[in-house]
Amino acid sequence: MELEAQRSNAKKKKALLILNCICLCIGNCGGPLIMRLYFIHGGKRVWLSSWLETGGWPVMLIPITVNYFRRRKTASAAGGTAKFFQIKPPLILASAFIGLLTGVDDYIYAYGVARLPISTTSLIIVSHLAFTAGFAYLLVGQKFTSYSVNAIVLLTVGGAVLALHTSGDRPEGESNKDYVLGFLFTVAAAALYGLVLPLMELTYNKSKQSITYSLVLEIQMVMSLFATVFCTIGMLINKDFQAIPREARKFELGETMYYVVIVLSGIIWQGFFVGAIGIIFCASSLLSAIVIAVLLPVTELLAVIFYHESFKAEKGVSLVLSLWGFASYFYGEIKRGKKKNKQNPETEIPTPIADP
Numbered sequence: 001m002e003l004e005a006q007r008s009n010a011k012k013k014k015a016l017l018i019l020n021c022i023c024l025c026i027g028n029c030g031g032p033l034i035m036r037l038y039f040i041h042g043g044k045r046v047w048l049s050s051w052l053e054t055g056g057w058p059v060m061l062i063p064i065t066v067n068y069f070r071r072r073k074t075a076s077a078a079g080g081t082a083k084f085f086q087i088k089p090p091l092i093l094a095s096a097f098i099g100l101l102t103g104v105d106d107y108i109y110a111y112g113v114a115r116l117p118i119s120t121t122s123l124i125i126v127s128h129l130a131f132t133a134g135f136a137y138l139l140v141g142q143k144f145t146s147y148s149v150n151a152i153v154l155l156t157v158g159g160a161v162l163a164l165h166t167s168g169d170r171p172e173g174e175s176n177k178d179y180v181l182g183f184l185f186t187v188a189a190a191a192l193y194g195l196v197l198p199l200m201e202l203t204y205n206k207s208k209q210s211i212t213y214s215l216v217l218e219i220q221m222v223m224s225l226f227a228t229v230f231c232t233i234g235m236l237i238n239k240d241f242q243a244i245p246r247e248a249r250k251f252e253l254g255e256t257m258y259y260v261v262i263v264l265s266g267i268i269w270q271g272f273f274v275g276a277i278g279i280i281f282c283a284s285s286l287l288s289a290i291v292i293a294v295l296l297p298v299t300e301l302l303a304v305i306f307y308h309e310s311f312k313a314e315k316g317v318s319l320v321l322s323l324w325g326f327a328s329y330f331y332g333e334i335k336r337g338k339k340k341n342k343q344n345p346e347t348e349i350p351t352p353i354a355d356p
Helices: 002-040 046-054 057-077 089-115 118-125 128-140 146-163 176-206 213-238 240-250 255-282 285-294 296-307 313-343
Strands: none
Touching: 002 046, 002 089, 002 255, 002 285, 002 296, 046 089, 046 213, 046 240, 046 255, 057 213, 057 255, 089 118, 089 176, 089 213, 118 176, 128 146, 128 176, 128 285, 146 285, 146 313, 176 255, 176 285, 213 240, 213 255, 240 255, 255 285, 285 296, 285 313, 296 313
């Protein structure tokens, strides 16, 4: 019976991992594209764009509510009760702190997207993998194999290649100063998010609460709420709320489309954050960073198709290195999995994912 339970947990874990990878794919590819759509058609508000990255947090109440009714039904059958929110004060404080860091990261990322083509931004952001690896080693004792190290190096070098001749990719009418600032801000966003992912894993590891997936959703909601509060303060200072109606009327795609873009942006970005922390829950912060980096070729292709962005030699080299790094990491994981199965053919180490 115990072995069957372990196998059942392992299957649930894989299914949940796949689901979170899908969410991350939608958010990681769709988020930058729709944010860039806002800027290239007349949007000017960086604080508003950063606010939209987490402003869709009320969407999280839908799966949380569904989970609550499921838990309440199970608890009632056992003669107990269930609370709507499970998260406790220590975990709220940790999530709030990470949320504020996320808010800062949202702003500097939006600043970069406002000034760089999507293809360039995406390739720079891949450098977050090196930062994630370093912080994961320091904070959670992440173990590396020769394959994972090779993947990190290749993916990071792939992003660094963009430093060559980047000025030729500058959008029309943009000053060299703005372009360079956009480049530097995007690198800073990659570094900060490289810290956020291991901090999230450390929070899971140090939590005195049993971490279930429904609790992960609550953590994500608290993080997004505090990130949104941070960006709301920036919007108030910058008077963005008053500017929204004026900007909507001047939006090149029309006023209605302006609000559609804003709403979709908030929803799609939630997919990114839910997917990222969900993968950390199912596996590790390093894998979450790897998946984000792996989605680079898709974002590149979509930017070229929809926005007709140039695809110069530097980007081609970067793309090849990124794909090589992706292949290296997963080849190493496959070999490690086969080795474990040979050593322990009858057992699997389960990771608890379901709510009690």
